Each structure stands twice: as structure tokens, then as C-alpha cells.
Amino acid sequence: MGPHLEIKNLHVQVEGKEILKGIDLTINPGEIHAIMGPNGSGKSTLANTLAGHPKYVITQGDILYKGASILEWKPDERAQKGIFLAFQYPMAIPGVTVANFLRTALNAKRRATGSNGSSKSISIPEFRKLMIKQMELLKLDPTFATRYLNDGFSGGEKKRVEILQMAVLNPELAILDETDSGLDIDALRIVSEGVNATMNPNLGILLITHYQRILNYIKPQFIHVMVSGKLAMSGGPELALQLEEKGYDWIIEAETAK
Amino acid sequence: MTDIHKPTFDIGSSGSEYKEKYGFFDPEQYVFKAKKGLNREIVKEISWMKNEPDWMRQYRLRALETFYQKPMPQWGGNLNDIDFDDIYYFLRATDKSERSWEDVPDDIKKTFDRLGIPEAERRFLSGVGAQYESEVVYHNIKESLSKQGVIFLGMDQALAEHPDIVKKYFGTVIPSADNKFAALNSAVWSGGSFIYVPKGVHVEMPLQAYFRINAQNMGQFERTLIIADEGSYVHYVEGCTAPIYSSDSLHSAVVEIIINKGARVRYTTIQNWSSNVYNLVTKRAVAYEDATMEWVDCNLGSKLTMKYPSVYMMGKGAHGAILSVAFAGKGQHQDAGGKVVHGAPYTSSVINSKSISKDGGRTSYRGLLKVYAGAVGSKSNVRCDALLLDETSRSDTYPYIEIDENNVTIGHEASVSKIGEEQLFYLMSRGLSEAEAATMIVSGFIEPIIKELPMEFAVEMNRLIQLQMEGSVG
Numbered sequence: 001m002g003p004h005l006e007i008k009n010l011h012v013q014v015e016g017k018e019i020l021k022g023i024d025l026t027i028n029p030g031e032i033h034a035i036m037g038p039n040g041s042g043k044s045t046l047a048n049t050l051a052g053h054p055k056y057v058i059t060q061g062d063i064l065y066k067g068a069s070i071l072e073w074k075p076d077e078r079a080q081k082g083i084f085l086a087f088q089y090p091m092a093i094p095g096v097t098v099a100n101f102l103r104t105a106l107n108a109k110r111r112a113t114g115s116n117g118s119s120k121s122i123s124i125p126e127f128r129k130l131m132i133k134q135m136e137l138l139k140l141d142p143t144f145a146t147r148y149l150n151d152g153f154s155g156g157e158k159k160r161v162e163i164l165q166m167a168v169l170n171p172e173l174a175i176l177d178e179t180d181s182g183l184d185i186d187a188l189r190i191v192s193e194g195v196n197a198t199m200n201p202n203l204g205i206l207l208i209t210h211y212q213r214i215l216n217y218i219k220p221q222f223i224h225v226m227v228s229g230k231l232a233m234s235g236g237p238e239l240a241l242q243l244e245e246k247g248y249d250w251i252i253e254a255e256t257a258k
Numbered sequence: 259m260t261d262i263h264k265p266t267f268d269i270g271s272s273g274s275e276y277k278e279k280y281g282f283f284d285p286e287q288y289v290f291k292a293k294k295g296l297n298r299e300i301v302k303e304i305s306w307m308k309n310e311p312d313w314m315r316q317y318r319l320r321a322l323e324t325f326y327q328k329p330m331p332q333w334g335g336n337l338n339d340i341d342f343d344d345i346y347y348f349l350r351a352t353d354k355s356e357r358s359w360e361d362v363p364d365d366i367k368k369t370f371d372r373l374g375i376p377e378a379e380r381r382f383l384s385g386v387g388a389q390y391e392s393e394v395v396y397h398n399i400k401e402s403l404s405k406q407g408v409i410f411l412g413m414d415q416a417l418a419e420h421p422d423i424v425k426k427y428f429g430t431v432i433p434s435a436d437n438k439f440a441a442l443n444s445a446v447w448s449g450g451s452f453i454y455v456p457k458g459v460h461v462e463m464p465l466q467a468y469f470r471i472n473a474q475n476m477g478q479f480e481r482t483l484i485i486a487d488e489g490s491y492v493h494y495v496e497g498c499t500a501p502i503y504s505s506d507s508l509h510s511a512v513v514e515i516i517i518n519k520g521a522r523v524r525y526t527t528i529q530n531w532s533s534n535v536y537n538l539v540t541k542r543a544v545a546y547e548d549a550t551m552e553w554v555d556c557n558l559g560s561k562l563t564m565k566y567p568s569v570y571m572m573g574k575g576a577h578g579a580i581l582s583v584a585f586a587g588k589g590q591h592q593d594a595g596g597k598v599v600h601g602a603p604y605t606s607s608v609i610n611s612k613s614i615s616k617d618g619g620r621t622s623y624r625g626l627l628k629v630y631a632g633a634v635g636s637k638s639n640v641r642c643d644a645l646l647l648d649e650t651s652r653s654d655t656y657p658y659i660e661i662d663e664n665n666v667t668i669g670h671e672a673s674v675s676k677i678g679e680e681q682l683f684y685l686m687s688r689g690l691s692e693a694e695a696a697t698m699i700v701s702g703f704i705e706p707i708i709k710e711l712p713m714e715f716a717v718e719m720n721r722l723i724q725l726q727m728e729g730s731v732g
Contacts, residue, residue: 051687054679079689091684095702101688104698108689148702165688 002067003028004173004204005050011060012042012049018059019045021229027204029172034207034215034240037226038248043208044088046226047177050206051085052078065173079105080112084171086162088178092150098161099145102168103127109169134167138194155182156191163194170198175206180214192217212244227255295343298322301445304347308414308448311421314428321434321444328438334593334624335562340536345508347446347479403461408492409454410465413481416452423454427485431514431542431570440540443479443512450480450511455490455521464493464526464712480511486521486549495712497529507561508536515543515551519573522550528715530722531560533589539565547573547602554710555582556719557592558726566624568597571605571636578607581707583719585726586619586651595625595642595656600633600666611642612704615651616726622654627670631662639669645703646676647696697727 005027012020019042027033037043049056050063052075063070070078093101107121114120122130131145138160150158159179166174176195180188195205195218207218215223215237223239224231225248232255233239243251293300301322305315330337403410409420417424434444455461486492509531517523523543531537537560543551553567569578580596598607613621623642644653655672677699685695701708701720708716 051683053683074692075683075686076689076691076695079687085687087684087687091678091681093681093685093699093702095705096698101685101698104694105688105690108691108694112689148705169688 003064004066005206006064007061008064009061010046010049010058010063012045013057013059014045014055019229020049022061023229023231025224025231027173027206029204030201031222032199032205032207032218032220033222033224034209034218034220035224035226035231036209036212036240036243036248038252039210041226042229043210043226044177045229047085047088047175047206047208050078050175051075051083076108077112079169079171080109082172084166084169084174086159086166086174086176086179088181090150090158090162092148092153094148094151096149097146098149098164099128099131101149102131102165105165106168130168131164134164137167137197138164139190140164156184156187159183159191160187160194163191163198167194167198172202173204173206174198175208177208178210179207180209180211188214189217212240215240225251227252230255294346296322296345296347296446300347304446304448308417310417311425313425314417317429317434318445318447321441324435325438325441325445328435328441331438334564334622335591337536337538337562340508345478399463399465406459406461407456408459408461409452411452413450413452413483414448416483420452420454423485424452424483427483427514427516429514431516431544432512432540437540439510439538440512443481443510443540447479447481447512450482450513451484451494451496452482453484453492453494455486455492457487458489459487460491461493464495466495467497478509482511482513484513484515484523484525486515486517486523488518489520490518491522493524493526495526495528495715497527507534508538510536510538511540513539513541515541517543517545517549517551519547519549522552524552524554525567526554526711526715528556528711528719529560530558531563533559533561533587535560537563537565539563541565541567542570542597543568543578544570544572545576545578548575549573550577550579552579552710553581553596554707555580555594556707556711557583557594558585558722559587560590560592562591562593564593566595566597566626568599568626569607570599570601571607572601574602574604576602576605578605580607580609580611581710582611583704583707584611584613584621585723586613586615586621587726588617588619591620591622593622593624595623597626598628598638598640599626600629600636600638600663603633604635605633606637608638609640609642610707612645612707613643613653614645614647614700614703615653616647617729618648618650618652620652620654622656623672624656624658626658626660627668628658628660629663629666629668633663634665636663637667641669641671643672643703644674645700646674647700693727697724700727 003026007023007025010020010023011018023046035043045056049058052073058071065081065083103122110121132142135142135144140160150161153161162179179191183191192214207220219237223235223237225233232251298319301318302315305318411419429444432440434441451467453465484494515523515525545551551569555567557563557565567580569580571578578598582594582596584592584594586592592613595611596609598609600607609625611623613623615621621644625640627638627640629636640657642655646653653674657670659670661668677696681699682692682695685698686692690698701723708719711719
């Protein structure tokens with residue numbers, strides 16, 4: 001199986017300003033890559049660009065998903081093909097229940113991937129079983145199913161619901177944008193266990209984080225450090241410990257010196 | 259029974275069978291030509307055909323004078339194009355020619371398909387063919403209701419069978435002089451529902467307009483009167499989500515509701531008028547001590563709707579709620595809202611209005627919150643939210659607030675929004691197309707009101723909104 005994700009010399013602009021200045025990255029199925037870096041380095045820009053946010057303009061380079069360029073694909077197409085973004089700030093959709101939303105999303109994916117363009121929608125009992133099982137794993141109270149999506153949810157609850165969506169939608173490339181931000185120790189552990197439970201040989205994960213803490217639970221094979229829109233350094237898991245000790249300054253200095 | 263809604267329902271036979279069924283003269287025996295336009299003669303004939311008591315005939319004639327005297331309102335929507343002489347105010351059932359299914363426009367037929375309307379209902383809703391076969395259902399319901407002492411009849415029949423009750427309450431909540439269209443209705447009314455609920459009786463199942471003899475439901479000038487005696491409860495449901503295809507261009511109904519001590523009435527309306535219709539309605543409830551009135555009003559379509567369901571709280575502790583959804587598409591204007599009048603202490607009210615404008619449609623919230631001096635301890639919360647789906651659509655808010663009492667708690671919130679880019683992106687990033695995402699956001703926007711509807715209506719409403727979002731209009 002070829003790589004799930006290949007990013008080649010990616011340059012991205014937002015409102016006329018260049019944020020990503022030539023990113024190269026390859027993620028194979030079954031791999032977990034972490035991207036760390038100081039605030040403003042462009043981590044979220046990368047996440048949103050991969051998901052297809054219209055505000056992010058690609059001025060150079062390419063993004064290949066399972067060998068095909070996705071630059072022309074709209075966000076819904078990317079999702080239907082198996083790309084999932086866990087948002088840093090998930091949006092509230094008042095009036096739409098978590099259950100209703102999830103079932104609609106799952107059916108949209110099934111419709112898109114069905115043979116000959118037709119695919120049966122998931123039955124309500126089947127869906128309910130699936131959702132309840134995943135909610136239990138994420139320690140989400142069953143009442144969440146009928147609450148309005150992200151409306152009045154705490155930060156931790158929102159992040160757990162993001163992972164619930166990931167578990168139900170079963171993507172092949174998951175980008176987790178600062179999933180650990182705003183989580184206390186318990187929530188962090190629950191979310192991490194949730195992510196690890198979805199791990200399978202067909203899934204590639206790009207974990208974006210500012211702090212090293214989550215890497216104690218979700219163990220990446222590769223760590224990259226993003227500074228000023230470039231991946232300044234890459235390494236194995238031991239890089240995380242170095243950053244923990246020394247912070248980002250030494251990398252930033254080295255990058256500026258170049 | 260007369261029905262002045264065109265197209266027609268063929269009530270079939272004439273003669274004694276007709277009189278037996280409906281209690282009126284056989285129209286065949288009288289020479290009468292249907293004619294357009296409004297005048298004293300026509301009003302007299304309407305009353306005569308229905309065999310009404312003299313007081314009602316006089317009431318109608320006085321109302322006609324009032325109608326002539328009152329000027330055309332220049333606020334709200336544009337009413338100046340209505341040609342009052344180009345309307346049939348009265349038609350005998352036998353004058354009407356039966357319309358054929360072929361004549362029904364394709365988009366209406368398609369909408370029936372999409373909404374899953376059963377075959378029998380489709381013909382009824384398009385004014386084709388014989389009466390809708392709800393007679394049996396109606397009959398059984400009548401039996402159980404009459405055991406409880408509940409009266410649920412067409413307004414014409416109620417006047418004939420219970421003239422004293424009708425006389426006592428008719429026009430007491432909305433006098434004919436209230437406004438020009440109340441006057442018009444008072445002069446030429448026909449059809450509508452009459453409900454009386456005795457003390458302490460709770461009618462568990464919602465009473466629906468189409469349980470009754472059907473033709474009257476779609477009448478141009480329906481008159482509805484609901485009286486809830488002390489401690490009673492009833493829920494009345496009017497309308498349906500299927501498009502009401504009407505060649506009548508003016509619908510001007512009047513609904514009066516009287517709620518006595520401790521009683522509760524909920525009146526739910528879902529209407530989807532075809533876009534040639536002027537839908538001008540006066541609906542008002544009077545709530546006495548500890549009484550509750552709830553209006554749940556969903557309006558889609560029409561060329562122009564002007565409708566402000568009202569609750570006058572005249573007894574201590576009364577409560578009024580007005581929940582409404584308005585959807586205006588291309589060429590449509592919904593001028594709607596509500597009026598809450600606090601005329602007694604410790605009364606409370608809630609107005610929650612949601613409006614959506616699309617493709618250049620226009621929605622306006624027009625509401626009155628009035629608190630009289632002495633209505634101490636009263637509370638009111640008004641909330642109107644408008645959603646604009648594109649650059650050409652329009653939404654306005656005209657709140658009128660008149661508070662003459664200090665010792666009250668009042669809240670008013672208004673918002674205008676469009677579908678957020680970030681919300682759209684979030685939903686699309688889960689695989690929903692842009693159209694599906696927009697529809698989901700719109701459904702979520704009106705959900706607080708939709709969840710108050712009986713289940714089957716909620717499902718139909720959501721489907722209808724979906725259709726509206728796709729641009730296919732019934």
C-alpha cells in the first residue's frame with residue numbers, strides 16, 4: 001500500500017500572507033506523526049488546508065491522498081474519501097442533535113462510497129448501537145446523543161465528541177488539531193485512549209500539538225517541529241523529550257540562522 | 259353547507275338527501291347565479307342560503323358597512339393590488355365545476371410525491387374529486403368527544419345547532435370594527451371550526467381541521483371560535499404542509515379563542531400557501547385567570563401573509579406563548595409576529611419568532627408587547643431571530659413595546675444572521691455537501707419551534723424546509 005498522505009513543497013497563503021513556506025511530509029498507513037511547534041508557526045494552517053478550508057490558498061506544491069492530488073476536492077469530497085479533521089475549536093450547530101448529525105454524516109459517506117453510487121443508509125437501530133458503544137468508550141453520557149452539537153459543551157466534551165465522530169466515521173487519514181488543548185489530565189487520557197482504539201493498519205494519523213504531554217499517551221513514530229511555516233526538524237520519539245527539556249528556542253535559533 | 263373555495267367539491271345529490279346531510283335548503287330549488295364582487299345583496303344571499311338567524315344577517319350587513327368605511331392599511335405588506343370586485347364571495351357547491359387531476363400543476367404533484375402524501379389526500383388537497391374519506395374517522399372521533407360533552411363542529415353547523423353559545427361569544431374577541439379584514443370576514447364568513455370544551459375536560463388527542471367536513475377547511479373566509487371552559491384543555495391543529503393550491507387569491511380568516519380560569523388551549527397552524535395568495539388573518543385569544551394560550555404558527559409561501567396571533571391576558575396569572583416560524587422564498591413576503599397584552603397582574607408571556615428569507619424573499623417581524631398600569635409582577639420575554647440565506651433576501655423587525663407599569667420584568671432580544679462560513683465548513687468536513695450543510699443549519703435554526711409540533715407535523719415540516727432549500731416549490 002502506498003502512502004496515505006504526501007505533501008510536496010506546500011506553500012499556503014491566508015488573506016494574502018504566506019504562512020506555509022514549503023512543507024514536505026509523507027504519512028504511510030499505520031503511522032502516527034506528531035507536529036509540534038510554537039504558536040503561530042502554521043500548524044493549524046496545515047490542518048485546515050488539508051481539510052480544504054476555502055480561506056487557505058495553495059500557491060505552490062501539491063497534496064496527494066492515496067496517490068491522487070486533492071487540491072481540487074471540496075471539503076465534503078475529502079471527508080467522503082476518508083479524510084477527517086478533529087477541530088481545535090469545534091463549531092456549535094444549535095438545534096441539531098449529536099445523533100442526528102452523526103447519522104447524517106455517516107450516511108453521506110456511505111452514499112459516496114457505495115458501489116454504483118448507491119449504498120444503503122445505516123438503519124436507526126444499527127446506528128444507535130454503534131454510537132452508544134463509541135460513546136461508552138469515550139465516557140460520554142448517553143444524554144449527549146440528544147444534546148445539540150457542541151452547544152454549551154465544555155472544552156473537554158467538545159474534544160471527546162470530535163473523537164466520537166472520528167470513531168464512527170472511521171477515516172483513513174485523521175488530522176487531530178491540538179486535540180489536547182484545554183483538557184485536564186483525565187480528559188486527556190480518555191481522549192487518547194479513544195484515539196488509540198481507532199488505530200488500525202489502514203489509518204494514518206497526523207497529530208498536531210503544542211505540548212508534549214499527549215505524546216505520553218498517543219505514541220508517534222515520527223515527530224516534526226514546525227517553525228515559521230517550515231518543518232525545521234524531524235526525528236523519532238526521543239525528540240519529544242528533548243523539546244520537553246529545552247523548549248523550542250534552540251530550534252528557532254537554528255532555523256533563523258539558516 | 260356552502261363552500262366558497264374554488265375549485266370545488268361535488269357534494270353530489272340534491273334534494274332531501276342534501277338537506278338531511280347538511281341541514282340546509284337544497285340549493286337546486288332556488289335560482290341563484292354565482293357572481294363576482296361584493297355588495298349587500300350578496301351578503302344577504304350568503305346568510306339566506308345558510309338559513310341563519312336574523313341577528314347574524316344583521317351582523318354581517320353592519321360589518322359590510324364597516325368594511326366600506328375603513329381605509330386600506332398602508333403598513334405591513336402591499337395590499338393595494340387586491341381587486342375586491344374580482345373575487346367570488348359566495349359560490350354554491352353545485353355551481354362549481356369539478357377540476358381534473360390533469361389541471362393540477364406539475365410542481366404541486368411533485369411536492370405531493372416528495373412529501374409522501376397519500377393518494378386520497380392529494381386529490382382532496384388539489385380540489386379534485388369527491389370529499390376526502392375522513393368521514394368515518396370523523397364520525398368515530400365525534401362519538402368519543404360527545405361523550406365528554408365536547409362540541410366540535412363546522413362553524414355553520416354550530417350556528418344552526420347551538421345558536422345561543424355562538425351568539426354569546428361571536429365577535430367578542432375580534433369585533434368586526436377591529437380592522438378592515440376582520441370586517442370583511444365578519445360580512446362574508448363561511449366555514450371554520452367551532453369548539454366548546456366543558457369544565458375540567460381534557461381533550462387528549464389534537465383536534466384537526468380536516469376531521470370535519472372538508473370543503474370548509476380551505477375556505478377563503480373561515481371563522482373559528484374556540485371556547486375552553488374552566489380547567490379544560492384542548493389542542494387544535496390547522497392546516498397541512500402540502501401546498502394549498504388555491505385559485506382564490508384572498509384568504510382572510512378570523513380566529514377567536516376564549517380561555518376561562520385555569521384552562522389551556524394550544525392552536526397549531528402549518529400552512530404552505532401557493533404564491534398567488536394574500537393570507538390575511540386576525541387571530542386573538544383572551545386568557546382569564548391562570549389560563550394559558552399557546553400559538554404555534556408555521557407559515558410558508560403565499561404572496562403576502564399578514565398574521566399576528568395575539569394573547570390578551572385579562573386575568574391574574576394568565577400566560578401566553580407565541581412560537582412562530584416564517585419562511586419567505588422568491589416573490590414572497592411574510593409580515594408576521596404576535597401581540598401580547600398584559601392586562602392583569604402576575605401574567606407572563608413568551609414570543610419566540612424565527613424567520614428565514616431566501617432568493618429575495620422578505621420576512622418581517624411585527625410585534626406588540628403591551629403592559630397596562632397595574633399589571634404588577636408581569637414578565638415577558640420576546641425573542642426574534644432572522645436568518646438571511648443570501649444577499650438579495652430581506653428581513654425587518656418592527657417591535658412595539660408599551661410598558662405602563664414599573665414592577666415588571668421585560669426582555670427583548672433580536673438577531674439577524676446568515677449561515678456562518680465556519681459552520682458550513684465544519685459540516686462539509688464531515689461529508690455533507692454545501693446544500694446539505696445549509697439545510698441542516700436551517701433545520702437547527704427552527705428546531706426550538708419545530709419540536710413543539712406533533713410528531714408527524716414536525717417530520718413533515720423538516721421535509722418541507724428541505725424542499726424549500728432545494729428550491730422546489732409546491
